[in-house]
Amino acid sequence: LVMQDNQLRLMGAEEACEDLGIPRHTIRFTSTTNLSDAGPLEATQKRVEDLMRRSLSSMEYEVQVVEGEISIANSSVLMKVEQNEDDDGIKDIMVSWANQDEALGSTLLNLVQNMAQ
């Protein structure tokens, strides 16, 4: 709710910040976990994707996969599985999310970490 020229206006937060010159600050987290897995990269990507679909199926989150990158619709969460540069038997799983998706991002990181144990 913004007061402008003696009038109250209902604006989206993004629009209001821009209008009033308030400098927004965003926080993003990117955490990488190592997974012992000597199989092909595609198989690990599929394992992670399946885990996400299974874990989120009852929560109305939509898991999307584009060119090996997993994202969750309507959120800032991104996940990527890559081959570790130094060790053929290890895959790196990266989970990244913005602060507003802390609950979802940290939950998915936790799932991936449990997978790695």
Next chain:
Amino acid sequence: STPLIPIKSRKPAEYLYGKLNVKEFVQKLSAIGIQDARVEELSKGCSIINLESEDTLIQVEESQTHILSHDETAKDKDLNRQRIRDLLLGCLNKF
């Protein structure tokens, strides 16, 4: 572990604004026992904070802070990330 939250129960977003005071943030890190913060100023308003003991890098820009961590063995590491997050939120303005 954190329980999964249905999409309908997600909390409304908290809007953060302003710049991060790196000096204040590093002091707060030190107060919770993270005392090895190494700050490298890349340009005005742009720094990298290296927390070697936490395997964490924090990229600070005028309008964004990015926390990158690497978890060799996981578990307790995410608790540290959450502590760093709480400190960071305490250093920024919000509405």
